[in-house]
Amino acid sequence: MSRDLDIKVHHLTRVEGHGNIVVNMKDGVLEKAHLSIVEPPRFFEAMLKGRSFHEAAIITSRICGICSLGHQLTSLVTTEDALGLEVSEQTVLLRKLLVHGATLQSNILHAYFLAAPDFLNVGSVFPLIATHKDVVLRALRMKRLANDIGDIVSGRAVHPITPVPGGFSRIPEKAELLEIKRRLLEEGLPDGLETIETMKALAGAIPQFERETEYISLKHPDEYALYQGDIFSSDSGATPVSNYLDVTNEFVVNHSTSKHAKYNRSSYFVGALARWNNNHAQLGEEALAAAEAMGLKPNCHNPYMNTIAQVVEAVHCILDSVRIIDRLIELGLKNEKPNQTPTRYGRGIGSNEVPRGILFHDYTYDNKGNIIKANCIIPTGQNLANIDDDMMKLVPEIINKSKAEITLNLEMLVRAYDPCISCSVHMLEVDFIE
């Protein structure tokens, strides 16, 4: 079909940050289909120069409000690697509990508030207050529980306070952790199971689109990797985090203030779906049952299913948080002081899975403990080339639909990645050109 199509969505809504979708087809030939990132650059790598190791995590958590915990913890493991700071098992467990809280918060926010309105043909979650009040109240309850984990353990869910180099500036009380556990079991778990039912009912609205790509995530020998591990590619297997530059290969494109990335192919996928494809076997039976109920199978190549993988992870985070709290209490909470005496100075590289995918920080310190050089590689930046490749395959497949439907499909595609544009430039506007 020789169609001219010109789509321009200026400042895509329900995503974090500023981006535009631009599609340009002339005489049936697709000339352009991409996500243009117009968020003003932040220049964090430049800001970090000269800054003390006490400040690095405070600064980098400000890359993104939604991902502040992820940036903070990745900054801390990077600094600890560079300065040779050992941390205790208690510190690692408390950090993993925080990761679960932040992942639960972010995944629930995306599934209910940002993605679900598309499945129900409304422009935001707010009209759903009148039509689906119980569902909205459930989403708010789950978000509150997740944020309370952050507030209690880290002082504040957005821009956490207590995680510092070498440990925590305050250790939570046993009673506080037991109260979180009670709420996880009495509120979180039933709400999580109800969420599966809700998403099952909405799953029919998820577009059927497949594009096999390279899936990259962390992989951990003992658990579903969210906090530390090795880099794992579905194409080429495992490689240590210290080789991250060989994996990310960042490059500048002129339609994005965020750099793009590629490894074995022209693009790769990071995020919940990549984690699911690479590490699903390490999930517990409840999370696997949730996946089956919502129709998510291993090696899923439909990017729109990323939202479903996020809900599966929400179930995992709720249950694994209970396990972590049990372990912390079994160990007996100790009022440890953070270990902040460097044993060396130099380069450190750290990586964690944050809700939107694999995150890398890389700092070099001078012998006063000040940063000489910094590099942060963000999940959304790594996904941008993959989103563009998806669009190039998707647009010809749905070209017989109306312009409004094509635009909606493209918006939903970008939203499915749960992009975090503040992070990536450290995104969305659709431009149709007809």
Add this chain to the structure above:
Amino acid sequence: MKPQVAFFDFTSCEGCQLNKLNFENDLLDILKHVDLVEFREAMDDKADHYDIAFIEGSITSPSCVERIHDIRRRSDVLVALGSCAVNGGVNAMKNMHPIDEVRETVYGEDKYLFATLPAMAVSSVVKVDYEVRGCPMTQQDFLKLLIALVLGKQPPKYGSPVCVECKLKENECLYNRGMVCLGPITRGGCDAICPSFGQFCTGCRGILDDPNIDGMLEVMTSHGISLDEAKKRMQLYNSNEVQL
């Protein structure tokens, strides 16, 4: 008629906006008293006029300058939300380095691909009627302002340092614990949340109107950090306010 309220984000982490979506217990009540007409992070709708426009983020590019003028023209009351909007916040740290070097650090030879300006407070570009400080702003602070505006009253102002609130919470002074803290010169209103969780004050709510900068530097350097380090610590959130 309920006031028409809108939220806009400029160069920032969007954490202040996120804190509003985190009003899990109060969100539905708030929506009984205001009409949310534009909030890109959460909804598709757009409007032509705003009774109250809340602005998050710093002004850091020519397109930000254009956009904030357009919003100001269509707004009766304009509020700066959070450090980035109030005084440039952490974004302004880049202003301490030569701008060419900043561009080059991130984009290398493509440094002129994206236009960038020094990070500015919203009030450097257009009139700001009210502000909510902090990084992130606190929900309580935001609610106090919103309630005052809806009722047509004057919102609270904070004139005393973080130390006052810290003492009221009976915290041990962090200087006694070997830390260097900006509480003595930082505007309060945060309930001394960071010191209460064992972490030093970073100055995120801005410097007091009449600070004793020299005295502060003396205290900081007498607790084991260099003058250079003390100045950097002070500028973390206040590069545009503290010229040293």
